[in-house]
Amino acid sequence: MRLMRPLLAVIALFLVWLLWGGLYKTPVLQLGIASCVLVTWLTWRMALPDQQAHSIALIYRVPLYWAWLLWEMVVTNIQVLRLVLGPRSALSPTIVDIDASASSKFALTLLGNSITLTPGTLTINIDGTKITAHCLTRSAAQDLRAGAMSRRVAAVDPN
Amino acid sequence: MSEILDLIAGLLVVTGCVFVLAGGIGALRMPDFYTRIHGASLTDSLGPVLVLGGLMVNAGLTLISVKLAAVMLLLMVTSPTATYALANAALLAGLKPEGVEHDTTEPEKPA
Amino acid sequence: MLLVAAIAILVTMALALTRALLGPSVYDRVLAVNMFGTKTVLLITVMAFMMGRTDFLDLALAYALINFIGVMAVLWFVQESSLRQQTQNPARDDSGNDAQ
Numbered sequence: 001m002r003l004m005r006p007l008l009a010v011i012a013l014f015l016v017w018l019l020w021g022g023l024y025k026t027p028v029l030q031l032g033i034a035s036c037v038l039v040t041w042l043t044w045r046m047a048l049p050d051q052q053a054h055s056i057a058l059i060y061r062v063p064l065y066w067a068w069l070l071w072e073m074v075v076t077n078i079q080v081l082r083l084v085l086g087p088r089s090a091l092s093p094t095i096v097d098i099d100a101s102a103s104s105k106f107a108l109t110l111l112g113n114s115i116t117l118t119p120g121t122l123t124i125n126i127d128g129t130k131i132t133a134h135c136l137t138r139s140a141a142q143d144l145r146a147g148a149m150s151r152r153v154a155a156v157d158p159n
Numbered sequence: 160m161s162e163i164l165d166l167i168a169g170l171l172v173v174t175g176c177v178f179v180l181a182g183g184i185g186a187l188r189m190p191d192f193y194t195r196i197h198g199a200s201l202t203d204s205l206g207p208v209l210v211l212g213g214l215m216v217n218a219g220l221t222l223i224s225v226k227l228a229a230v231m232l233l234l235m236v237t238s239p240t241a242t243y244a245l246a247n248a249a250l251l252a253g254l255k256p257e258g259v260e261h262d263t264t265e266p267e268k269p270a
Numbered sequence: 271m272l273l274v275a276a277i278a279i280l281v282t283m284a285l286a287l288t289r290a291l292l293g294p295s296v297y298d299r300v301l302a303v304n305m306f307g308t309k310t311v312l313l314i315t316v317m318a319f320m321m322g323r324t325d326f327l328d329l330a331l332a333y334a335l336i337n338f339i340g341v342m343a344v345l346w347f348v349q350e351s352s353l354r355q356q357t358q359n360p361a362r363d364d365s366g367n368d369a370q
Contacts, residue, residue: 019222019225020226022222070208073204073205073208074205077178077201077204077205080185080197080198080201081177081178081181081201084181084182084184084185084188084189084198084201085181085184088190091189091190091194093193093194093256095256112239112243113236113239113240113243114239116200116239116242116243117200117203117204117235117238117239118204119197119200119201119204119205120197122193122196122197122200122242122246123239123243123246124193124243124246124247124250125247125250126243134193134196134197134246134256136194136197
């Protein structure tokens with residue numbers, strides 16, 4: 001059972017390798033399997049991959065979240081585009097703390113990356129219980145504190 | 160039909176380039192380091208999505224599209240990580256954000 | 271259309287290089303170099319379509335990885351060297367400005 005994860009990793013890597021290669025001869029395939037095993041072993045040696053059990057529902061929840069994030073990115077991109085080309089007086093940099101004490105490591109990573117990925121808000125520190133974010137305007141900071149994003153992330157990976 | 164697809168692809172690519180260009184301008188003319196990151200993040204979010212998405216429409220359902228999707232996924236995962244590492248390193252080194260008010264009121268608990 | 275895109279990306283790369291030259295802190299320079307790298311990835315993909323050589327996409331993928339690892343390595347190096355200088359000369363200010 002302990003070998004389940006590395007085995008799955010090797011299989012997934014080999015599928016990607018097959019998709020990329022386009023050259024299917026026996027010695028090449030052997031080299032491909034060898035390299036997949038090597039990569040998995042190196043990763044295993046570098047750091048124990050996260051031992052947390054993830055629910056299978058992530059497979060459809062994460063793409064749904066990405067679709068919402070894409071829309072959010074469109075909105076914030078247009079706002080920041082205006083700020084960049086407009087006068088400097090429109091800027092009102094603000095720092096906010098977001099409570100994230102209830103989140104799993106995966107949810108914390110997802111939230112931190114999403115905050116950075118939407119322009120106008122930027123994660124500058126994560127310390128396990130809260131995320132500190134730098135916002136370009138006060139209204140972006142208020143939107144972030146209203147918590148629409150953290151609620152969605154909590155719904156993706158409830159813990 | 161293929162002309163319409165070509166038109167959509169070209170439109171997506173050019174819109175993406177508008178965001179990329181605006182991000183370059185933002186990184187140049189914003190007043191301090193942290194606001195410059197916001198400018199540069201404009202080139203890292205919607206810009207690549209639109210440019211690579213446009214090229215995917217151009218390529219259709221082929222292996223090329225799969226590769227473009229892989230490039231997009233990789234950029235979407237690595238660029239916020241790199242930006243966070245950069246901002247955090249600057250913060251720990253003591254680079255203070257300029258003209259900032261700290262919003263200290265009690266943060267709302269996520270549901 | 272693709273030509274317009276390539277030119278826009280090249281102009282953005284020039285703007286990023288200007289920021290890298292202006293500084294003023296090391297972190298501004300790393301930011302600019304990171305931006306330059308991600309724009310290179312985009313340029314390679316657009317060029318691949320312009321020249322009809324889609325095998326360039328593998329290069330774009332490899333370049334995105336190298337860029338990420340490179341930025342991380344530079345950041346690590348900057349942090350290490352500022353720590354080293356602090357232990358040698360504790361009076362030095364550590365605001366990240368490299369104007370000397």
